[in-house]
Amino acid sequence: MKSVSHYPFSVALLHWLLAVALIGNIIIGWMLDDHEDLLALHKSIGILILALVAVRLANRRRVRNILPRSINALETAAHFAEKAVHGMLYMLMTAIPLLGWMKTNAAGHTASFFGFISLPTLVPMNRELSHWLGELHALSAYGLAALVGLHVLGVLAHWAFKSENLLPRILSFRRPAARQRAPFLDR
Ligand code: HEM
Numbered sequence: 001m002k003s004v005s006h007y008p009f010s011v012a013l014l015h016w017l018l019a020v021a022l023i024g025n026i027i028i029g030w031m032l033d034d035h036e037d038l039l040a041l042h043k044s045i046g047i048l049i050l051a052l053v054a055v056r057l058a059n060r061r062r063v064r065n066i067l068p069r070s071i072n073a074l075e076t077a078a079h080f081a082e083k084a085v086h087g088m089l090y091m092l093m094t095a096i097p098l099l100g101w102m103k104t105n106a107a108g109h110t111a112s113f114f115g116f117i118s119l120p121t122l123v124p125m126n127r128e129l130s131h132w133l134g135e136l137h138a139l140s141a142y143g144l145a146a147l148v149g150l151h152v153l154g155v156l157a158h159w160a161f162k163s164e165n166l167l168p169r170i171l172s173f174r175r176p177a178a179r180q181r182a183p184f185l186d187r
């Protein structure tokens, strides 16, 4: 296996926190038909996800100069696929909770965070809009599930076909002794 550099601890921590929260909330979303009592929990976890995504994006910007170089060579299809999948994952993890929040408002409800904080109303009550926002919310959640599958397949493909184990790059829960600080040009 080739030795690889690490993502900073904060990036790794937010990656795994959000992976668990996102996959958990997709599963809760799928259970809503039979367990309506889970809806409030689903919404609150979704709002927590939105807040964590904001922290993740701000943090990624903060550490942008010490991110490891992409494992894929520049201008290859694999590099393009990696950037496209990561970009779409970021887009969907932002859009899905916002769509859920707007759907809730359009259905005539206020979104709340674990009953403590009532969130502002983003769109007025509108039955038709509520239906379409619900459809979009569900569709993008399925899209996210598919992309996560692709993302994991990509990691597996590197391991199977190129003998590259990428997991240690995003498992940096201990700070590496010497972090490479070369000015990478491929971001
Ligand atoms: C909802 C689930 C997930 C999302 C949204 C997600 C998203 C991302 C994103 C955006 C990155 C790029 C680094 C960053 O900006 O943080 C990344 C990196 C990575 N993810 Fe995930 N991920 C998810 C689940 C998983 C799972 C289940 C695995 C297990 C195989 C995994 C393995 C990795 C690895 C190994 C990297 C480092 C890739 C590299 O070498 O550059 N991810 N992930």
Ligand code: HEM
Pocket: 022, 025, 026, 027, 028, 029, 030, 032, 042, 043, 044, 045, 046, 047, 049, 093, 096, 097, 098, 099, 100, 101, 102, 103, 104, 111, 112, 134, 135, 137, 138, 141, 142
């Ligand atoms: C990233 C976070 C979220 C994920 C991954 C997610 C995922 C899902 C999924 C998979 C469903 C079931 C869709 C179906 O099969 O019909 C669902 C339903 C729903 N979600 Fe979310 N959701 C998230 C955040 C939110 C938020 C923040 C809210 C509101 C504040 C919300 C409100 C709803 C509502 C009201 C439904 C029922 C939709 C309907 O019956 O049309 N979700 N969600």
